Amino acid sequence: MACRIGELVIDAVDPERLAAFWGEVLGFVEVGREGGGSVEIGPPGVGFGGPQPTLLFIPTTDPRPAKLRLHIDVNPTDRDQDEELERLLALGARRADVGQGEDASWHVLRDPEGNEFCLLRQRLDAV
Incomplete structure (x- = not known):
């Protein structure tokens, strides 16, 4: 197991x-x-x-380290990626540039304390 x-x-x-x-x-x-x-x-x-x-x-x-070694990826469940991006930004997320490039299929964001997370394109079923 x-x-x-x-x-x-x-x-x-x-x-x-x-x-x-x-x-x-x-x-x-x-x-x-x-x-x-x-x-x-x-x-x-x-x-x-x-x-x-x-x-x-x-x-x-404790002060936050410069770059976290672990981050969370999230996927939309009931809307497309663009709609979910707008919802997350309205909740207080901020866009982040970590070198992903403009052609990336995901969006890098920061939560209200600056922790990076990614919004992926693929929609998943809600669990």
Whole structure:
């Protein structure tokens, strides 16, 4: 038997704000809180242990490293890529240039704390 990802833990200056942003991006809801200001979000009605990993935002005052070694890729589920890009920008995402070039089929964005993520073109079924 192999492992699977149960949750992704993300350091955040403002866990509430980042949890709210990613909750809107992914359609997740708050599934728990831990001491010290941590906020966990996940799929509605499922929570931790379901087929998708939850996201746990933990408070930090450490400065963000220059470039993260891991980033999240997201795919639209109920609209095309251009419509989803507009929705993400309206939620507070910002465009980012990491050298992807103008002919890239994906968009590189930053969340409200500057963490890079990509919006891919292919539409996926909502889980």
